[in-house]
Amino acid sequence: xxxxxxxxxxxxxxxxxxxxxxxxxxxxxxxxxxxxxxxxxxxxxxxxxxxxxxxxxxxxxxxxxxxxxxxxxxxxxxxxxxxxxxxxxxxxxxxxxxxxxxxxxxxxxxxxxxxxxxxxxxxxxxxxxxxxxxxxxxxxxxxxxxxxxxxxxxxxxxxxxxxxxxxxxxxxxxxxxxxxxxxxxxxxxxxxxxxxxxxxxxxxxxxxxxxxxxxxxxxxxxxxxxxxxxxxxxxxxxxxxxxxxxxxxxxxxxxxxxxxxxxxxxxxxxxxxxxxxxxxxxxxxxxxxxxxxx
Amino acid sequence: xxxxxxxxxxxxxxxxxxxxxxxxxxxxxxxxxxxxxxxxxxxxxxxxxxxxxxxxxxxxxxxxxxxxxxxxxxxxxxxxxxxxxxxxxxxxxxxxxxxxxxxxxxxxxxxxxxxxxxxxxxxxxxxxxxxxxxxxxxxxxxxxxxxxxxxxxxxxxxxxxxxxxxxxxxxxxxxxxxxxxxxxxxxxxxxxxxxxxxxxxxxxxxxxxxxxxxxxxxxxxxxx
Numbered sequence: 364x365x366x367x368x369x370x371x372x373x374x375x376x377x378x379x380x381x382x383x384x385x386x387x388x389x390x391x392x393x394x395x396x397x398x399x400x401x402x403x404x405x406x407x408x409x410x411x412x413x414x415x416x417x418x419x420x421x422x423x424x425x426x427x428x429x430x431x432x433x434x435x436x437x438x439x440x441x442x443x444x445x446x447x448x449x450x451x452x453x454x455x456x457x458x459x460x461x462x463x464x465x466x467x468x469x470x471x472x473x474x475x476x477x478x479x480x481x482x483x484x485x486x487x488x489x490x491x492x493x494x495x496x497x498x499x500x501x502x503x504x505x506x507x508x509x510x511x512x513x514x515x516x517x518x519x520x521x522x523x524x525x526x527x528x529x530x531x532x533x534x535x536x537x538x539x540x541x542x543x544x545x546x547x548x549x550x551x552x553x554x555x556x557x558x559x560x561x562x563x564x565x566x567x568x569x570x571x572x573x574x575x576x577x578x579x580x581x582x583x584x585x586x587x588x589x590x591x592x593x594x595x596x597x598x599x600x601x602x603x604x605x606x607x608x609x610x611x612x613x614x615x616x617x618x619x620x621x622x623x624x625x626x627x628x629x630x631x632x633x634x635x636x637x638x639x640x641x642x643x644x645x646x647x648x649x650x651x652x653x654x655x656x657x
Numbered sequence: 658x659x660x661x662x663x664x665x666x667x668x669x670x671x672x673x674x675x676x677x678x679x680x681x682x683x684x685x686x687x688x689x690x691x692x693x694x695x696x697x698x699x700x701x702x703x704x705x706x707x708x709x710x711x712x713x714x715x716x717x718x719x720x721x722x723x724x725x726x727x728x729x730x731x732x733x734x735x736x737x738x739x740x741x742x743x744x745x746x747x748x749x750x751x752x753x754x755x756x757x758x759x760x761x762x763x764x765x766x767x768x769x770x771x772x773x774x775x776x777x778x779x780x781x782x783x784x785x786x787x788x789x790x791x792x793x794x795x796x797x798x799x800x801x802x803x804x805x806x807x808x809x810x811x812x813x814x815x816x817x818x819x820x821x822x823x824x825x826x827x828x829x830x831x832x833x834x835x836x837x838x839x840x841x842x843x844x845x846x847x848x849x850x851x852x853x854x855x856x857x858x859x860x861x862x863x864x865x866x867x868x869x870x871x872x873x874x875x876x877x878x879x880x881x
Contacts, residue, residue: 611769611788614731614749630709630730631690644709644728646749646768649788 365522365535366392366508367615369596369603369626370636371655377622377637378406382499386491388625388632389506393487395535395628396508399521400490401482403531403598406501408476413455415448416472416479417462418518422446425468432461443493444518445472445481452476470519470556475529477502477600482521503656505598505626507533513541514559524562526569529600530578534561535613535628536592544588564589568597582606582652596626602656611649618642624655660684663691675721678702690730695723698740715742718759734761737778743852750787753780756797762851769806772799775816781851791818792828800847802856810864818864819844821856832867 368388372378382404389400408414415437419425422444429448430439437448437458450458455474462469473480481494487508491497507522514520523531538544541560544567549555553566567589571581578599585595586609594613597604605626607615618625618633620642627633630644647653661671664687675683675698682703688694692711695704698721706714709727718737725733728746737756744752747765754770756778763771763780769787772780777797785803792808794816804822811828817840818831827833836844836859844858 611750616749629690629711630728631711634689646747649769 364395364510366395366628366632367505367533367535367594367596367626368392368507368628368632369503369505369533369598369605369624371503371602371624372622373624374622378502379500381406381501381504382495383497384636385504385506386497387635388627389496389508390488390491391632391635392506392508392628396510397486398511398516399482399484399509399518400487400507401480401509401521401523401533402494402496402504402506403473403478403480403523403525403533404496404499404501404504405477405529405598405600406479406499408449411452412449413452413474413476414479415450415455415458415462415474416445416481417448417469418445418472418482419469420444420518421468425466429462429466429469432465433458442481442495444483445494447479471525473525473529473531475600478525478529478531478598480523480525480531482507482523483518484516484521503598503602505531505533505596505603512537513561514557517557519557520559522561523598524559524565526565526597527572530569530572531598532561532565532568533596533598534564535594536608538564538589538591538593540590560591564593564595578604578657579652579654586650594628597657599657602654604652604654604657605647606652607647607649609650615647616644617647617653618644658682658684660686663687663689663694668693672696675702675704688727692730695721698723701740709746718742728765734759734778737761747784748782753778756780758797760850764852766803772797772816775799779847779850781847781853783851783853785822788825789828791816794818798843798847800844800851800853800861802853810866812870813864813866815866817843819847819861820864821860821862824862824864827864830867830870831864834863834865836861836863 522533538560541563568581594615679700685706688708690711696716699719701720704723706725711730713732714729715723716735718740720740722741724743731749733752734742737759739759741760743762748763748767751770753761754773757776761780763782766784771786771790773792775794780799788806791810795814801820805824808828810831841858
């Protein structure tokens, strides 16, 4: 079991409330996943700038060393065990290479123009507090509460998994052919950090899109190639997409109003949203891709 | 009428009061998608739920009449023995699963596995039902005024399935059967109890078991 939530705002006026609304949704899903939690939140970087979110178990020392090494190239905002490095769009590759080569205690969670990913082990309410998610604003976000089945309870095993620039994936379920698929993707040069099944799903979609597939096409290809149980929410720069496996055992509820599109593993996650009483609420069909702004 | 407000009363207090009640009508406000609302009731009481519920609403019900003025999450009326659950909105997966008796009415759509392994319940769905509905259904009646999804009635035993709309596909050993006079009577009764207007018994087709999976066929021995 795991819990997933997603919120895509149509109404600009709600943007300052994104973090608060998403936090409420996430914390409501604690019963479904009390061992770790994470969110991907999307908000624009200033023109020409990009964001790299990093994490370290030794944040006190490692972030200082990194800041020194980057020598003014990045504007660093620390949030607990994570930090967002705001850099010029041209410097992204250089900064990533520096981190990967010389800072083994620092892990890259995400990079892109809009995405920031925060995830940690612990109760969702505690994770939300540590990163002050309630204070965050943005255009859309996805979140995950984890009850681990396929791999260890670690920060890197928590969701969301970053798939590529400005993309992320959260998953409720378990994939049964992830070992073979990981092997196949490794042969194509894709790198993996964990033994986690969802990371393979994320890498699979990213790989498809790098070869030219649209998000919808990548998710549709996944219905054939990924074996197992899943409800996926895939975040992109512009919005998010939802897909369930053909058996559709893992629950999913969507709600839409003039102000937002919301996703929850259960209706419970949506009850605090403004105007939910009058929202169109439905269960997404199996093996069908739904997307908004993606 | 006694009211329980789930923003102040705990789910356990409320369920335990309803389970102990022997008569009267009760109203539950602010259900907010909570699980296991009105489970294990065992008397002829009336319960109205003002809003949508989560998993297992009215599970194991006996005798009580539960009315949800919203939608229900997975497993509504699971293992119901008698009484009635009426859902004004939609029902999520496996509503009426393993239910032995009583009546389940869904006025919207029911999703996958509706009536899975049903054992005597009568289910009336005003809208559509999802895939794998009535899987291994043993007895009782499932009446669907809309369409049915893939693999309807797979590995069916003796439950009767009546569908007005299209059936996407039939499951293993499920076949269309003739509507005889006795079936028209059953459907007329279901339409009335299910509060369906605008449909006639003649509009429905009947599906049931071909009874080919009941006994081991020696020709299939190579498959094991």
